[in-house]
Amino acid sequence: MNEMGTIQSVHAATTGYDVREVRKDFPILQRSIYNHPLVYLDNAASAQKPKAVxxxxxxxxxxxxxxxxxxxxxxxxxxxxxxxxxxxxxxxxxxxxxxxxxxxxxxxxxxxxxxxxxxxxxxxxxxxxxxxxxxxxxxxxxxxxxxxxxxxxxxxxxxxxxxxxxxxxxxxxxxxxxxxxxxxxxxxxxxxxxxxxxxxxxxxxxxxxxxxxxxxxxxxxxxxxxxxxxxxxxxxxxxxxxxxxxxxxxxxxxxxxxxxxxxxxxxxxxxxxxxxxxxxxxxxxxxxxxxxxxxxxxxxxxxxxxxxALGLENIRAHERDLLDYATQRLGEVDGLRIIGTSAEKASIVSFTLGDIHPHDIGTIVDRAGVAVRAGHHCAQPLMERFGVAGTARASFGLYNTREEVDALASALQRAQEIFG
Structure with missing residues (x-):
């Protein structure tokens, strides 16, 4: 088992929250997009539905x-x-x-x-x-x-x-x-x-x-x-x-x-x-x-x-881990700028990548099966405040994993290669 898997197993053992089991409750997460496993990181727009719903x-x-x-x-x-x-x-x-x-x-x-x-x-x-x-x-x-x-x-x-x-x-x-x-x-x-x-x-x-x-x-x-x-x-x-x-x-x-x-x-x-x-x-x-x-x-x-039933405290802890990991992992991508860096935040990483248009970022990572949001997110005045027309936004939910963050980071590096 790799280090990420070990960390997630320890988290599951200490909190009783097993994201692998949680993911089984969401039928859509079992499908593929462009021959890649679906990585759904657009939860701030609309989250997927468990079978119970x-x-x-x-x-x-x-x-x-x-x-x-x-x-x-x-x-x-x-x-x-x-x-x-x-x-x-x-x-x-x-x-x-x-x-x-x-x-x-x-x-x-x-x-x-x-x-x-x-x-x-x-x-x-x-x-x-x-x-x-x-x-x-x-x-x-x-x-x-x-x-x-x-x-x-x-x-x-x-x-x-x-x-x-x-x-x-x-x-x-x-x-x-x-x-x-x-x-x-x-x-x-x-x-x-x-x-x-x-x-x-x-x-x-x-x-x-x-x-x-x-x-x-x-x-x-x-x-x-x-x-x-x-x-x-x-x-x-x-x-x-x-x-x-x-x-x-x-x-x-x-x-x-x-x-x-x-x-x-x-x-x-x-x-x-x-x-x-x-x-x-x-x-x-x-x-x-x-x-x-x-x-x-x-x-x-x-x-x-x-x-x-899952417990909001368990969900918060899981999503906090994902946010911290994503902040670190995406911060390693050259030219990536995170918008909104206050410690008082949750579950969302909004970013730009050099001069690449957010819609181009969204399109390229989509080809890797990764779904993120691209645009002004119905918050145009805030985008103006930070001097950007829009951002790409990865937003995490209770079923996301560190491996999915890695998939996003790899797709962003691919975007960087394409646009030089």
Missing amino acids: IDAMTKLMTEEYANVHRGVHWLSSAATKRFEAARGTVQRFINAREDREIVFTRGATEAINLVASSWGRTNLSEGDEVVISWLEHHANIVPWQMLRQEKGIVLKVVPVADDGSLMLEEYEKLLSERTKLVAMTHMSNSIGIVTPIAEVIRLAHDRGIPVLVDACQAVTHLGVDVQALDCDFLVFSSHKLYGPTGIGVLYGKAELLSEMPPYQGGGDMISSVTFEETVYKGIPQRFEAGTPAIIEAVGFAAAIDYVN
Whole structure:
């Protein structure tokens, strides 16, 4: 057994986490790409799905499927129980106080738009300020810009240091009497930097300012406890957490959600309708108009159960080892520059390689069976901050290995040879 295999065996023995066994749970990892074993390093965009998720969704479709909430027949009742049980699974996963604080959306993007459209339109006026950071995904920039155009609010942006870390002192300076909301990521999707979100929330709350947290990456790689953080809103999606696409979550404190008007109108979010007046249901149903993503909710819950069974602490330790190894290994590639070098980061290495365009890097390593992301990662302002049009991004998940990092490094050396 080589040194890398020995290290991984020791890790498995001491933590009970055996990545070789974990990989067997993911059917897609058994396939080849261009006659090479698939090395999937695009987990920050969307993670692969374990068989437990696939089976749970298949079981619902083949044995218990019907529309939820409105039916009185057996299948509808069974599907409703599974759907609402999924809500409870999410509640426990992030430690929300009650399941009515969990609103199912189509994803984190819709969840942020829901807050901007409902809470924002109700509570923000011309001149009011929303504070975000340079680390944000476009989904936590554009909705506030749209509200700025509509209502004349002011958008303030917290700068980041050269290592990618959030400049906390500058953040505190931006908070003012006109600041009505802070909306910030817990972990950057593009460079992996982890923000001091607990302190961000504390400083805002000291001034009576509510905080929305984008936890799309954090729930997968760090874990989140909304009561410990005391955040007011939090959003994340299923597909980065080894679940299906098309479903995400808005968590909101019950007292805030209860005061917010519906985001959309339609069936299942109403108590009664006449041509003269509509009476809306309470939370969370008032925000879930129409037929929900029933099958996806069940898959989402199965993904959470899968992650919980492996243990977030074990997953974090495994991914930390991969990040440290990748940082060292890729640092040995001539001309490679890592963007985001703060010690406070997780599971993502974003980089440039000399003058090679990121899309060319992505194409060449793909021919070696290695899947990485290439581009601006829906974070164009952050790319501008570091003086690049885009990067190549390797993002690690619970099934990746050191050997896969070696495969990436070899493919990058091949790219370097091709482009001289």
